[in-house]
Structure formats: structure tokens, C-alpha cells
Amino acid sequence: MPKELWKGNEAIAEAAVRAGLEAYFGYPITPQTEVLEYLSRRMPELGRAFVQAESELGAVNMVYGAACTGVRVMSSSSSPGVSLMMEGLSYIAGTEVPAVLVNVMRGGPGLGNIAPAQSDYNQAVHGGGHGDYPRIVLAPASVQEAIDLTVLSFDLAEKYRMITMLILDGAIGQMMEPAEMPEMKPVHRQDFDWATNATMGKRERRLLTSIYLNPLDEEQTNLRLLNRWKEVQANEVRYKEYFIDDAEIVIVGFGTAGRVALSAVRTAREQGIKVGLLRPITVSPFPTERLSQLTGQARAFLVTEMNMGQMLDDVQLTVRGRVPVEFYGRPGGVVPFPDEILNEIKRINSAPTAGHTDARDAWLTRMTAQV
Amino acid sequence: MTTPANNLVYERPEAFTETPTHYCPGCTHGVAHRLVAEVLEEMNITDKTIGVAPVGCAVFAYNYFDVDFVEAPHGRAPAMATGVKRVLPDRVVFTYQGDGDLASIGMGEIVHAAARGENLTVIFINNANFGMTGGQMAPTTLPGMKTSSSQNGRDVETQGYPIKVSEMLSTLEGVGYCVRRSLHDPKNIRLAKKAIRTAFETQVRGLGFSMVELLSTCPTNWGMTPVNSLKFVEEHMIPAYPLGDYKISDAIKQIKI
Ligand SMILES: Cc1ncc(C[n+]2csc(CCOP(=O)(O)OP(=O)(O)O)c2C)c(N)n1
Ligand code: SF4
Ligand SMILES: [Mg+2]
Numbered sequence: 001m002p003k004e005l006w007k008g009n010e011a012i013a014e015a016a017v018r019a020g021l022e023a024y025f026g027y028p029i030t031p032q033t034e035v036l037e038y039l040s041r042r043m044p045e046l047g048r049a050f051v052q053a054e055s056e057l058g059a060v061n062m063v064y065g066a067a068c069t070g071v072r073v074m075s076s077s078s079s080p081g082v083s084l085m086m087e088g089l090s091y092i093a094g095t096e097v098p099a100v101l102v103n104v105m106r107g108g109p110g111l112g113n114i115a116p117a118q119s120d121y122n123q124a125v126h127g128g129g130h131g132d133y134p135r136i137v138l139a140p141a142s143v144q145e146a147i148d149l150t151v152l153s154f155d156l157a158e159k160y161r162m163i164t165m166l167i168l169d170g171a172i173g174q175m176m177e178p179a180e181m182p183e184m185k186p187v188h189r190q191d192f193d194w195a196t197n198a199t200m201g202k203r204e205r206r207l208l209t210s211i212y213l214n215p216l217d218e219e220q221t222n223l224r225l226l227n228r229w230k231e232v233q234a235n236e237v238r239y240k241e242y243f244i245d246d247a248e249i250v251i252v253g254f255g256t257a258g259r260v261a262l263s264a265v266r267t268a269r270e271q272g273i274k275v276g277l278l279r280p281i282t283v284s285p286f287p288t289e290r291l292s293q294l295t296g297q298a299r300a301f302l303v304t305e306m307n308m309g310q311m312l313d314d315v316q317l318t319v320r321g322r323v324p325v326e327f328y329g330r331p332g333g334v335v336p337f338p339d340e341i342l343n344e345i346k347r348i349n350s351a352p353t354a355g356h357t358d359a360r361d362a363w364l365t366r367m368t369a370q371v
Numbered sequence: 372m373t374t375p376a377n378n379l380v381y382e383r384p385e386a387f388t389e390t391p392t393h394y395c396p397g398c399t400h401g402v403a404h405r406l407v408a409e410v411l412e413e414m415n416i417t418d419k420t421i422g423v424a425p426v427g428c429a430v431f432a433y434n435y436f437d438v439d440f441v442e443a444p445h446g447r448a449p450a451m452a453t454g455v456k457r458v459l460p461d462r463v464v465f466t467y468q469g470d471g472d473l474a475s476i477g478m479g480e481i482v483h484a485a486a487r488g489e490n491l492t493v494i495f496i497n498n499a500n501f502g503m504t505g506g507q508m509a510p511t512t513l514p515g516m517k518t519s520s521s522q523n524g525r526d527v528e529t530q531g532y533p534i535k536v537s538e539m540l541s542t543l544e545g546v547g548y549c550v551r552r553s554l555h556d557p558k559n560i561r562l563a564k565k566a567i568r569t570a571f572e573t574q575v576r577g578l579g580f581s582m583v584e585l586l587s588t589c590p591t592n593w594g595m596t597p598v599n600s601l602k603f604v605e606e607h608m609i610p611a612y613p614l615g616d617y618k619i620s621d622a623i624k625q626i627k628i
Binding site: 049065 | 418419420421423424430433436437438439440441442443444447450451452453454455456457458459462463479480482483487
């Protein structure tokens with residue numbers, strides 16, 4: 001397919017259609033609304049299901065219902081809307097049905113604003129809905145990657161009977177870039193042996209539920225989820241590296257923050273600083289093993305995020321104080337400029353902070369002095 | 372000589388599984404289940420039916436029906452059913468919901484499923500309280516009625532007035548069939564069954580959203596014997612929730628059963 005100019009949100013919508021999306025349920029919220037708008041036209045044109053739900057609560061439960069029948073289904077929203085979906089996500093996880101959810105994140109908490117942010121990393125990766133459950137979280141850094149990961153998300157969700165979330169900041173949702181769409185795949189309804197699509201007189205009845213009243217059964221379910229998660233961790237970790245071979249300082253950043261960091265890395269390299277970038281694509285499962293290897297090579301890490309340091313905790317858990325980890329974040333819907341990250345690289349290059357300084361505290365002190 | 376077969380007056384509907392009831396003695400949830408099972412069997416649609424269970428005493432509804440079932444979060448059954456029906460329009464999809472589930476936490480979902488005219492059938496059990504959690508006040512609790520969370524009787528000044536769901540939903544264009552029946556005596560049970568049949572016929576014909584509200588008992592939490600509970604329905608529930616046909620679209624009026 002030739003490259004075309006695609007807006008991130010619409011690209012995700014079309015990529016999902018081409019991956020065989022059979023049903024979409026959503027509710028308008030900036031900066032995600034174009035996914036819904038695009039599909040309101042595209043899905044009926046193809047004879048596929050589209051409903052603008054009464055709320056995100058409605059939308060996620062429609063997703064839940066459709067997911068139980070075994071079709072490819074998704075919803076999309078932005079931060080406040082995703083909060084409303086957490087009940088449904090927990091039920092979907094507990095029922096072990098596949099579903100895809102896109103969160104085009106904005107500044108928060110509360111109503112916050114509609115500017116690009118990475119404020120929901122923790123909600124996506126570590127928490128959100130109640131109960132013990134893992135989920136796959138993918139973080140694209142370009143429109144092309146958003147397309148590719150949308151397609152992948154359906155495969156992963158089905159393979160592991162698990163929620164797959166795409167988290168991208170509003171910038172990637174809103175910007176236009178040349179990108180290549182995959183071929184249109186015909187809808188292929190898989191004959192899953194768990195799907196509740198009515199017996200049609202051909203098989204025993206099926207039940208899909210997240211209720212396990214006997215704690216021992218629930219415990220077994222939790223362990224089954226964890227064992228499946230171990231498979232995901234073993235097989236599905238994805239990341240990209242830039243200038244990493246001889247890097248002494250390694251930046252870790254995902255999505256737009258990772259992309260901005262790459263510009264800074266390029267400039268720093270021109271100035272002879274040995275800096276590289278590790279950009280996690282699966283923020284869950286997190287590229288722990290690779291990061292651990294790099295801990296042996298790097299003398300310092302710099303975590304860059306568009307929040308107050310959420311992935312930072314995961315990096316620190318892996319590095320475990322062996323080398324200094326520093327942090328630079330712009331929360332609240334602010335996108336950092338490459339220069340800001342370049343300054344951080346230079347600062348660390350000339351005088352890295354001692355390993356025992358708390359990265360977030362040190363950053364907060366610098367930020368408070370600046371802003 | 373009569374053989375047992377032609378002497379048979381009562382048997383388990385085919386659409387039922389062999390599961391002993393978990394409902395309290397005298398609870399009319401079981402009656403409602405049976406009516407639904409009989410209708411599925413009579414219409415020969417058991418094989419293509421998918422049920423959506425609520426959160427409430429009927430959370431285990433799926434144990435009784437020999438059909439595929441999913442179990443919704445509290446109140447979200449109409450949204451979940453929408454998801455199922457939109458991708459499988461040739462299947463028969465029904466929700467079975469209590470008054471806490473449908474009229475309290477799930478009011479948004481039910482109103483909008485009805486407004487969209489989703490081709491679903493809703494069996495709505497109005498027993499004037501939250502049965503499962505121990506008899507707290509529901510939106511349908513009668514004024515002055517004592518529950519575990521309105522211990523001096525529901526005070527409408529501070530706890531509001533009952534919601535008449537059938538009357539309310541019948542104002543919506545997307546609703547094809549919306550009636551209220553009662554399960555307090557055999558005659559009314561027969562009328563309830565006919566209404567359930569009509570509701571499923573509405574769905575099968577694609578004539579829009581259908582709901583049957585059933586006035587039901589909760590002897591355990593009402594603190595009454597089963598017989599007194601039935602009397603309570605007749606004497607107190609029906610005056611507050613009049614039985615009747617709140618909406619039957621013209622196309623549905625033509626259906627002959
Ligand atoms: C989100 C959520 N809130 C509260 C509950 C607790 N809960 C379980 S059943 C129920 C009330 C059910 O009442 P109703 O729908 O009237 O059903 P009944 O048992 O009377 O048939 C409540 C509040 C829950 N399961 N989930
Ligand atoms: S608590 Fe009430 S509604 Fe629930 S099974 Fe018992 S009698 Fe029926
Ligand atoms: Mg009730």
C-alpha cells in the first residue's frame with residue numbers, strides 16, 4: 001500500500017476496520033472523538049455494528065457483550081472517559097474475553113484539559129479496575145506505529161483472552177503523518193470454544209461470567225490469569241532502541257515523550273555525548289529484561305515522561321539503585337521541547353546526581369525553581 | 372386406564388436445566404423464570420437465545436436456563452445485551468433484571484437501550500427492594516415502606532418517590548411493547564406469561580424494545596409469609612403500580628398468539 005496522509009485517530013479507526021473490527025461502541029471526548037466520528041460513517045457502510053453509547057459505562061458494557069460472542073470489538077476514549085470504563089474493564093478481565101480499548105490521554109486529574117499527556121500510565125499499566133488482573137498496554141509514538149499496534153492489539157487480545165489497551169497522548173491522536181495502511185482483511189469470525197453466541201442446537205450451553213463465589217475458584221482464576229501473563233511477558237515484550245550500542249547515558253521514554261527525546265539524543269550525539277534511547281512499545285509487559293541488561297552498560301538513566309513520573313517507578317524497580325536514575329517530566333498537558341531534554345542530557349553528562357537522591361524529588365526541586 | 376403421560380399436568384420446561392432452586396421459599400423470581408422458560412420452549416427459540424443475567428438475587432439465573440448466558444455488571448445488562456444483539460441480530464437476547472439493578476444503578480442503560488429501540492426483551496422484577504443485599508430501599512420501595520435502609524418507613528421528603536418504570540419508558544419512541552403484570556395469583560401469572568410471550572414475539576419480529584415489568588414478592592426481606600407477601604402485592608403494590616399495557620405499538624397489536 002502507498003503512504004497516505006493520515007490523522008492519528010482516524011488511522012487507528014481505519015486500521016481497526018482493516019483488522020476485522022466487527023463492532024465499535026464509544027462516546028465523544030476530546031482528543032479522541034475522531035475515532036468515533038470516523039467509525040460512525042465507516043462501520044455502517046460495511047454493514048458492521050456502530051453505536052454511540054449513552055456514556056462510557058454503556059460503551060464498555062456493549063464492548064463486553066460483543067466480546068462475549070467472540071467478535072473483534074473495540075472502544076476508544078480519553079482519560080475521564082476511560083475512568084468510567086474501569087468497572088467494565090475489570091469484568092472483561094475477570095471473564096477472560098478479548099477486547100481492545102484505545103485511550104488518547106489528556107491532562108488530568110479531574111476534567112483537566114484536552115492537551116496531550118501521559119497521565120494515565122499507572123491507570124493502564126498498574127491499576128484502574130478492581131481486582132487482580134494483568135492487561136497488555138501498547139504505546140505508539142507515531143501514526144504509523146499507531147496503525148501497526150492497532151492491528152496487533154486484536155491479535156494479542158484474542159491470543160491471550162485479555163484486554164489490550166493502546167495508550168497514546170493527544171498529540172499522536174491529533175497529528176497527521178504519512179503512513180501506510182495494511183490490506184483490508186475480510187471479517188473472519190473465529191469459532192472460539194468459549195463464545196456465547198447461542199447453542200443453535202449444536203452444542204452444550206456456555207456461560208461467561210466473572211463470578212467465582214468460592215474463594216478457591218477465584219484464586220484458581222487469579223493464578224490462571226497470572227500464568228497466562230507469564231506467557232505474555234515471555235513472548236510479547238516490544239521496544240525500540242536508538243544509538244544504544246555505546247550509550248553511557250540511556251533515556252527511557254514512551255510515546256511522544258520518547259519521540260521528543262530522540263530529537264534531543266540526535267543533537268547530543270552531534271555534540272559527542274554518548275547517549276541512547278530505549279523506547280518501550282509494550283509498557284505492559286514492561287521491557288524489564290532489556291533494561292536490566294542496559295543497567296550493566298549505562299552509567300545513568302534519564303526517564304522522560306509527560307506526567308509526574310509514573311513509568312519512572314517501573315524503571316527504578318528494575319535498575320534497583322545500581323546506577324543513578326534521573327527524571328524529567330512535563331505533566332498537565334505540556335509537551336517538552338527537545339531542548340529541555342537536551343539540557344538534562346548535558347547536565348547528567350557533566351555531573352550525574354548521586355544514586356541515593358530521589359529522582360522525583362530532585363526533578364521537583366528543579367521544576368519548582370524554574371516554573 | 373390413564374397412563375402417566377396423558378395424566379401429566381406439570382413438568383420441567385425443556386428450556387430449564389435440572390437445578391434445584393436457590394430462591395427463598397415463596398419468592399416469585401422462580402415463577403418468572405418458569406414463565407420465560409415456557410415461552411422460549413413454546414416459541415421454539417431456546418437454541419438461539421442468549422440471556423443476560425443481572426446482579427441481584429437473579430445473578431444465578433444462568434444456572435436455570437438451558438441457553439447461553441452472560442453475566443453483566445450491576446445495572447449494565449441492557450448495554451451488554453446491546454453489544455450481543457448488535458453483532459448477532461438473528462439471535463434472541465433477553466435481560467432479566469431486578470428493580471435495584473434496572474431502576475437504580477442501571478437507569479441510564481435501560482433508558483437508552485429503550486430509546487434506541489434495541490431489539491431486546493427485558494424481564495423486569497419489581498419487588499420493591501434490594502433483595503440480594505438484605506432488603507435495602509430501592510427506587511421502587513413504596514412510601515412509608517420499612518426496609519433495612521429506611522427503617523422508619525420510606526420518607527418521601529428525604530428519600531424521594533417511587534419510580535414507575537413502565538410508565539416512564541412507555542414515553543419513548545423506540546419502545547414497542549411495555550406492560551406491567553403481577554405474579555400474585557394464578558390468573559395474573561397466566562396474564563404475565565402471555566405478556567412475556569408477546570415481548571419475545573416483538574423481538575423476533577424486529578418490532579423494537581420490549582419489556583414486561585412483573586410485580587414480585589420478597590418474603591424474606593419483607594418479613595412476611597409467602598401468602599402474606601402475595602396479599603401485599605395485591606393490596607399495596609398494585610395500587611402504587613397499576614397493572615396495564617403502557618405501550619403496545621400498532622404492529623404488535625396485530626400479533627395473534
Ligand atoms: C457496583 C455494585 N454496587 C453494589 C453492588 C451490591 N449489590 C448486589 S445486588 C444489589 C441490589 C439488587 O437488587 P435488585 O436489583 O432489586 O435485585 P433483587 O435481589 O431484589 O432481585 C446490590 C446493591 C454490586 N454488586 N455492584
Ligand atoms: S431475598 Fe427476596 S428476592 Fe431474593 S430470593 Fe429471597 S425472597 Fe426472593
Ligand atoms: Mg429487587
